[in-house]
Amino acid sequence: MLHYDYIRVLQQSKGKEVDQGLLDLPLDQFGHPRAEAGTWGSCVRIVDPVENKTVSVIHLDNNEAAFSLAVVPFEARNNELHLVVGTAQDTLLAPRSCTSGFLRVYKFTGEGTGLEMVHKTEIDDVPLALLAFQGRLVGGVGKALRVYDIGKKKMLRKAENKSFGSAIVTLNTQGSRILVGDMQESMYYAIYKAPENRLLIFADDSQPRWITCSMMVNYSRATGCPAREGPLHGCAPQDAATRALPRRRPPHKLPQGRARTRGTALHTARHNQGARPARVQGGR
Numbered sequence: 001m002l003h004y005d006y007i008r009v010l011q012q013s014k015g016k017e018v019d020q021g022l023l024d025l026p027l028d029q030f031g032h033p034r035a036e037a038g039t040w041g042s043c044v045r046i047v048d049p050v051e052n053k054t055v056s057v058i059h060l061d062n063n064e065a066a067f068s069l070a071v072v073p074f075e076a077r078n079n080e081l082h083l084v085v086g087t088a089q090d091t092l093l094a095p096r097s098c099t100s101g102f103l104r105v106y107k108f109t110g111e112g113t114g115l116e117m118v119h120k121t122e123i124d125d126v127p128l129a130l131l132a133f134q135g136r137l138v139g140g141v142g143k144a145l146r147v148y149d150i151g152k153k154k155m156l157r158k159a160e161n162k163s164f165g166s167a168i169v170t171l172n173t174q175g176s177r178i179l180v181g182d183m184q185e186s187m188y189y190a191i192y193k194a195p196e197n198r199l200l201i202f203a204d205d206s207q208p209r210w211i212t213c214s215m216m217v218n219y220s221r222a223t224g225c226p227a228r229e230g231p232l233h234g235c236a237p238q239d240a241a242t243r244a245l246p247r248r249r250p251p252h253k254l255p256q257g258r259a260r261t262r263g264t265a266l267h268t269a270r271h272n273q274g275a276r277p278a279r280v281q282g283g284r
Contacts, residue, residue, distance in 0.1 A: 038092050040065035044085055055113045064089050068130045074150045075135025082107055084137055086127030098126050103155050121155040131171040138178060140168025145180060145190060145199055161199035170214045179222050181211040187224050189236050203236040
């Protein structure tokens, strides 16, 4: 379905009259007609990169839009690969809101050329980042970092941390550590404590930044790219995660000599779940 056909059908379904003359204007001169705010068209598509063709496509209905996806080998399903797609319904970008978010789980069929729906789980915000993590799924759902496991009828929430400043937009992981990119508050280091089944923040950036992408260089070093700035680099001591104690203690200050990096530094703090770690000015 072409873009202007989709708009015509959508407007007619809402009982609004559509001026056919506006839809028939030359596209090379006037471009495609704009939909109203909160109107989306989205699909999940599998492309054969060798043949350069689409082998499977699933169109999302009910004004849903896909914002993230991850291929996850769920340990509860014998490490069988599943595709998890994070979608949201009636999403507005400014101010950011949605009617409801969803986690769509698909099983690969036909040697990876098809998708079969397993189940669909409703969540409370837009899932902007998803990632496979230790046989489970870790996701940034609005301001919350969550660990999910697959169930028979829906995704099961196993752990959660709501201590982030704004929307989570990037996720990277090595071992039990998770590098979290916050839309407005730069990068955080979090760790999953399996015995307590808790997600704890043990390091963060000294300054707020608009993160667009990030990655882990190794277990303790990270790099990212904020909007309107150059690349930043930071590190956390290897023993910093052991200081993320469940009880609230005075923050541990990182020595300035160890904090110097090319761009910025991540700083450690002991904190309670739900409390933000203290920010310490570091070397540049």
